Amino acid sequence: MKVTEKDVAYVADLANLELTPDESTRMVADLNSILGHIDKLNELDTSNVEPLAEVVSAFASAERHGSQKFAYAQRPDEVKPGLSRAVALFNAPDTDGTCFKVPKVIER
């Protein structure tokens, strides 16, 4: 599977990244080099292997079953103080003091 400039442009679009033509050329070469190494995974037959997304439920609560595996992550649903509006907005590049401001969302 060879990655082309077109693939990189498509993925960059999905990721909301803008690449210069030079960056794009370099990215095609780097991606092909990395994916060439990654193709090694096809040596393994994994048709009957469960995927592993996270290790906590497998090990921290290995003795528990079903939804009980995640019992450690449950807590009472109580209202607690969070960040104040002023603190939450503090790092934003543009606000009106109440909300984040962004350029026009809908174009005519």
Added chain:
Amino acid sequence: MNKRSMDINALTIDSARSMVESRRLSAVELAEAHYSEISSRDGTIGSFLTLTRGRALAQAERIDRLAEKGDPLPPLAGVPVAIKDVLMTRGDRTTAGSRFLDKFIAPYDATSVEKLEAAGAVCLGKLNCDEFAMGSSNENSAFFPVHNPRDTTRVPGGSSGGSAAAVAAGFAVATLGSDTGGSIRQPAAFCGVVGLMPTYGRVSRYGLIAFASSLDHVGPLTRTVKDSATLLEVIAGRDPHDSTSADVPVGKYSEECGREVKGLRIGIPKEYFGEGLDPEIREAIERRIDGLREAGCEIVNVSLPHTEYAIPVYYIVATAEASANLARFDGVRYTARSPQTKTLADMYRRSRDEGFGAEVKRRIILGTYALSAGYYDAYYLKAQQVRTLLTRDFQNAFTSVDAVITPVTPTVAFKLGEKTDDPMAMYLNDIYTVTANLVGVPGISLPCGNNHEGLPIGIQILGKHFDEATVIRLAHALEQNQQ
């Protein structure tokens, strides 16, 4: 001991704390002595991005008042520490080594930082790292690279390069780092210090700027194994702010130091000693293994057969998670926005283009590609399945041994610029460290002598989930063994 005769580079938690407790030196004087070292020598090392003097001196004064009153002092009273700049420190600049966050002021403290300060530690500043913790040499910092204090023409490792260099250079007694694929252990090995990656979930990730959430660990870098054990006792534990933090009792890890290792079964995985390993590193590690055998450990050859697949799995899983985590950097909430963009889509793109460095973009593209329609099964799902196989390798090995010993890195610290043009060569440097992140087991890197050029060699111990106790016990025995 007074300020002049103090060897700042040899301070440990115990020696620093006892100076403050006995009032031979105040916590303020101790902090100032470190700031003076930083200002005279960090110009050539580059380990700090931000100094947090206000924060440090307020804490040091508080500790000195306690000491004057003769009140009992907390476990890290007056100990000068520094924090990798991927951890939030309230009111201080926190950049993750990225242009994007150049002016970001953290709105709250990471749990690990809060716990350090509650235990009396004095946070001197924020440490340089690869951008968003992505890198193995610290050359991906958007600000400046870190130089290895043992040889300034060489890299300190990464991504916690500043954390390792600061400890090695005498700028802080201990530091916090983060480890997603080796980012604590590899720089510890390159700089000749101790780096401990706890079990996944052992230390809260609240306030850690996320790289790959299922692989990220917070942990200490120190001069001694005992100091890492002490810091782990302080920062470990369940945190309601991090739903993945484990509800597993925290041990008295420092008490493991000095305990008998006789009878422990140590696995030597043959896959970690194959082609590509520097012969000097192999010999240094084999000598340590002989030492453990003489101390009464049973040395067992084991196999972790899927090891060669770990790098491909890692670079799919880590980049996929990173591409999702870094979507939040969009020009809306976090300080940087490209000026004069007319539409929202344009603002997203231009802000991300200007804010992210080349390696971060490369990983976002790779991760997005692996998650995109048509490739998800071939790459992401496949990688998760092989992650299961890697986990089974460790489960099988741990039925017959208590821990395994491996190298940390295939080579000693390389030169700055040596691998920057070839991302795959840089990634292969993580070959002995990424598996522990994928499996979630704890690991430690500690010094194991020097090569013929005087450059540090590291040795790694990997243990069972939540069995940091055995890892620390063995590490301490190895540390004593080489003196």
